[in-house]
Amino acid sequence: MNWDDALIIYDKIVDACNGFERKGKKMIYTSSNGYMFTLLNKDAEIGIRLPKEKAAKFMEDYDTGPYYSHGAKMKDYVLVPESLWGELGLMVAYFEQSFAYVDSLPSK
Template identity: 40%
Template sequence: MAKSEASEKTLQRYSALLAAVGLEQKGKNMTYTSMNGNMYSFVAKEGYVAIRLSEGDKQEFMDRYNAGPAISYGATMRGYVHVPDSVLKKTDELMEYMKKSHEFAKTLKPKPTKKK
C-alpha cells in the first residue's frame, strides 16, 4: 500500500510528538511505541494515531476532543482512543496525553519476549 500524503503528514506529526515527549518510535511497517511488550500508541493502517490510556484518562480525552475509540480491522481496540487530526496538530496539548499513556504503560503487566 502506497503511503498517501495524509499518512505522511500523520507520521510526521506522530514522530514530532514522540520526539517532543522523548519517547522511542518503533516499527518499520507499523509505527508504534511500546514498553515491556505492551504497545501504547500507534499509527493505524487506516492513517490515524491511536493512544492507550487508563479508563479515566480515556473518557476525559474522548469527552474533551469528541473522540471515539480506536477501531482497527473492524474491531474496537480496548483501551485505545482515536486521536482526531485536529488534535494531532496540537502537539503541546497532546503531549500531556502521551505522557499519561507512557505512565499507564508502566503499570501494565510485562509480556514475555519471544526472542531466544
C-alpha cells in the first residue's frame, strides 16, 4: 500500500478513538504521558505499542512480528498486518489498549 493511502486509514482509525489525536506531519504518531504508542512509518506500516504479554499474543494471533521504523526495532511495538486495517472496531480497540498501556507507565 502506498503511504498516502496508509495515512488515510491511520487517520480514520485515530479519529474513531477516544482521548487522543494524531500528531506529526512527516513522522506520524500518537502519544500520551510522554510516550509514543502508535506509529505510521515511512514504509507505510502501522505499529502499536503493547505490554509484552499482549504483544506476544498479538504477534501469534495475527502471524506478525515486531515493528521497525527507520531500520530500528521499536521496543514493545508490533507490526499491524494490512489485513487488519479495514477492521475499524478491532483497530480502535487495539489503539485504545495501547493508549491505556502508555498511560499506565510512569510519566516521562
